[in-house]
Amino acid sequence: MLSPTPRTRHRRMKDNGRTDPADLPEVLAAGLVAHLGVLVDGHPMVVPTVYGYDHQRIFLHGSVASRSLTTGAEVCVTVTVLDGLILARSVFEHGINYRSAMIYGIPEKINDPDDLLYGLRLLTEHVAPGQWDYTRRPSNKELAATTLLAIPLAEASVKISDGPPDDGDGPDAALGLWAGRLPVVATWGTPVADPLLPPGIKPPPHISTRTGRPISG
Amino acid sequence: MLSPTPRTRHRRMKDNGRTDPADLPEVLAAGLVAHLGVLVDGHPMVVPTVYGYDHQRIFLHGSVASRSLTTGAEVCVTVTVLDGLILARSVFEHGINYRSAMIYGIPEKINDPDDLLYGLRLLTEHVAPGQWDYTRRPSNKELAATTLLAIPLAEASVKISDGPPDDGDGPDAALGLWAGRLPVVATWGTPVADPLLPPGIKPPPHISTRTGRPISG
Numbered sequence: 001m002l003s004p005t006p007r008t009r010h011r012r013m014k015d016n017g018r019t020d021p022a023d024l025p026e027v028l029a030a031g032l033v034a035h036l037g038v039l040v041d042g043h044p045m046v047v048p049t050v051y052g053y054d055h056q057r058i059f060l061h062g063s064v065a066s067r068s069l070t071t072g073a074e075v076c077v078t079v080t081v082l083d084g085l086i087l088a089r090s091v092f093e094h095g096i097n098y099r100s101a102m103i104y105g106i107p108e109k110i111n112d113p114d115d116l117l118y119g120l121r122l123l124t125e126h127v128a129p130g131q132w133d134y135t136r137r138p139s140n141k142e143l144a145a146t147t148l149l150a151i152p153l154a155e156a157s158v159k160i161s162d163g164p165p166d167d168g169d170g171p172d173a174a175l176g177l178w179a180g181r182l183p184v185v186a187t188w189g190t191p192v193a194d195p196l197l198p199p200g201i202k203p204p205p206h207i208s209t210r211t212g213r214p215i216s217g
Numbered sequence: 218m219l220s221p222t223p224r225t226r227h228r229r230m231k232d233n234g235r236t237d238p239a240d241l242p243e244v245l246a247a248g249l250v251a252h253l254g255v256l257v258d259g260h261p262m263v264v265p266t267v268y269g270y271d272h273q274r275i276f277l278h279g280s281v282a283s284r285s286l287t288t289g290a291e292v293c294v295t296v297t298v299l300d301g302l303i304l305a306r307s308v309f310e311h312g313i314n315y316r317s318a319m320i321y322g323i324p325e326k327i328n329d330p331d332d333l334l335y336g337l338r339l340l341t342e343h344v345a346p347g348q349w350d351y352t353r354r355p356s357n358k359e360l361a362a363t364t365l366l367a368i369p370l371a372e373a374s375v376k377i378s379d380g381p382p383d384d385g386d387g388p389d390a391a392l393g394l395w396a397g398r399l400p401v402v403a404t405w406g407t408p409v410a411d412p413l414l415p416p417g418i419k420p421p422p423h424i425s426t427r428t429g430r431p432i433s434g
Contacts, residue, residue, distance in 0.1 A: 032299060032313075033297060033313070033315070035252035035254075035265075035295060035297070036263075037252075037254040037261035037262065037263035038261055039256070039260075039261055043256075043291045044254035044255055044256055044261045044263075044291070044293045045254065046252050046253075046293045046295040046319065047319075048297040048315065048317050050313060074261070076261045076262050076263045077263070078252060078263040078264070078265060080250060080252070082250050084409075085344060085345055087345060087348060087424065088352065090352055090353040090354075090355070091337065091341050091349065091352055091353065091355050092355050092356075092359040092363075094344070094345065094352075096250070096344075098250070098265065102262070102263065102264075104260070120308065124308050124311060127302060127311070127313075128304060128311065131304060131308065131311065132308065135304075135306055135307055135308055135311075135392075135394060136306060136307040136308065136389055136392060136394075137307075138307070138308050138309050139309075146309075164411040164412060164413070168411045168412070168413030168414065169413055172353055173413065175353060176415075177351065177352060178410070178414065178418045178421060178424070179410075179411045179414060180409050180410040180411045180414065181408070181411075182345075182405055182408050182409075183405070183406035183407070184403060184404075184405065184406065184432060185403070185404050185405070186401060186403040187402050188400070188402070189301070189401065189402040190400070191304075191395075191397055192301075192381075192397050192398045192399075192400065193396075194381040194382055194385045194396045194397045195381060195385070196381070197385065197395065197396060197397065201393065201394070201395045202395060203395045207304065207395070210399065215401060
C-alpha cells in the first residue's frame with residue numbers, strides 16, 4: 001500500500017504528499033463521499049458516491065443500471081476532506097487545508113452473496129454506524145438490484161495540507177496583513193424525523209448521540 | 218444552460234434530476250471544492266481543486282506543471298455538497314441528501330492578462346470573499362506560473378436530493394423503526410493566525426465575521 005508508481009509518486013507540492021501507510025485509512029475514515037472517475041464513451045465522468053472500505057479494498061455501490069459502475073477498465077476514486085482555507089498575504093499563496101486520497105484500480109464486481117453483504121455492511125456502517133443492526137437488511141431481490149464494486153487499495157496517492165500560509169517569512173510579511181487559516185467545522189446536526197413517522201418513535205442512541213460531533217475526525 | 222444532451226438527460230433517480238437553469242449557479246455557489254476528471258495516459262484521474270464561476274464559465278487553476286490542467290480534451294467537473302444522511306427503515310433505502318453539478322466541456326486556457334485576472338478574482342472571491350482587495354494581487358511572474366482554465370457551463374447535469382426516506386408508506390413502516398434525516402452542519406470556525414504573524418494584527422472583518430456562518434448556503 002502506498003508504494004509509489006509513476007503516477008502516485010508525488011510530482012509537485014512534495015510537502016503535501018504522504019507516504020505513511022497509515023495515512024490512507026485515516027483519509028478514508030474522515031471522508032463520507034468519494035468521487036468516482038470513469039470513462040464513458042471515451043470521456044471522463046465524475047460521480048459522487050458513498051463508500052466503505054477495509055484494509056484491502058474500497059467498496060462502491062449503486063443501481064445495476066448505473067453507467068458509472070463498470071468493471072474491466074481502470075477507474076480513479078478520490079476522497080477529499082476540506083479542513084479549511086489558507087489565507088495568505090498574497091492572492092498567489094492562498095490555498096486550502098485538505099486531506100485527499102486518490103485510488104487507481106480496476107473494479108471487481110462482487111457476486112458472492114456473503115462478500116456482497118460484507119461490503120454493503122462496511123458501506124452502511126462507514127456512513128451510519130449502527131444502522132446495519134438497527135434496520136432491515138437487504139432482501140435477495142434488493143441484492144439482485146444492487147451493484148457492488150470493490151477496488152484494491154494497492155495503488156493510492158495521499159496528500160495532506162495542514163499548514164499555515166507559506167509567505168510568513170517572505171517579503172510580503174512586511175505588508176502587515178493578517179494571515180492564517182480559517183477552519184471548516186463540520187458536525188452532525190439534530191435528526192429530522194420522516195414526516196410519515198408515527199409520533200412517539202425517538203431516534204436510537206447510535207443516531208441521536210452523533211448530534212454536535214465532528215464529522216471528519 | 219441545462220438543455221439535456223444524451224448524457225445529461227437524467228436516466229435514473231429522475232426525482233433528483235433538476236432542469237431549472239437557476240439550480241446550476243445555486244450548486245456552484247454552495248460548493249467550495251470541485252473534482253476535476255481528466256484523462257491521463259488513457260485512464261481517468263480525479264483531482265480536487267477550488268474553483269470560481271460566472272454565468273458562462275467555471276474557472277480552475279493550478280501550477281503550469283500540473284498534469285490535470287490540460288486543454289483540448291473533454292473533462293468532467295463535479296461539484297458536490299453533502300447536506301446529510303437519509304436514514305431509512307431498510308439498509309436498501311439509505312442514501313444521502315446532496316446537491317451536485319456535473320459539467321462536461323473542453324477547457325480553454327486563459328492567456329489574455331485581463332481575463333486571467335478576471336478569472337483569478339472570481340476564484341479567490343468565491344472561496345474567500347474580500348481577500349482579492351485585502352491581499353497583494355498576482356505579479357506578472359506569478360501570473361506566468363499560473364494555469365487558469367475555463368470550461369463552458371453549456372452542458373451540465375444538476376441533481377438535488379433533499380427529501381426524507383422513501384419507505385415511510387411501504388411495508389417497512391410497520392417495523393416501527395425511527396427514520397429520517399441526519400443533517401450535516403458545516404460552518405466556518407475561528408480564524409487561526411499564522412504562527413509567524415507579529416502580535417497585534419487582527420483578522421479583518423471580512424474574515425472574522427464568517428465565524429459561525431454556514432458554509433454551504
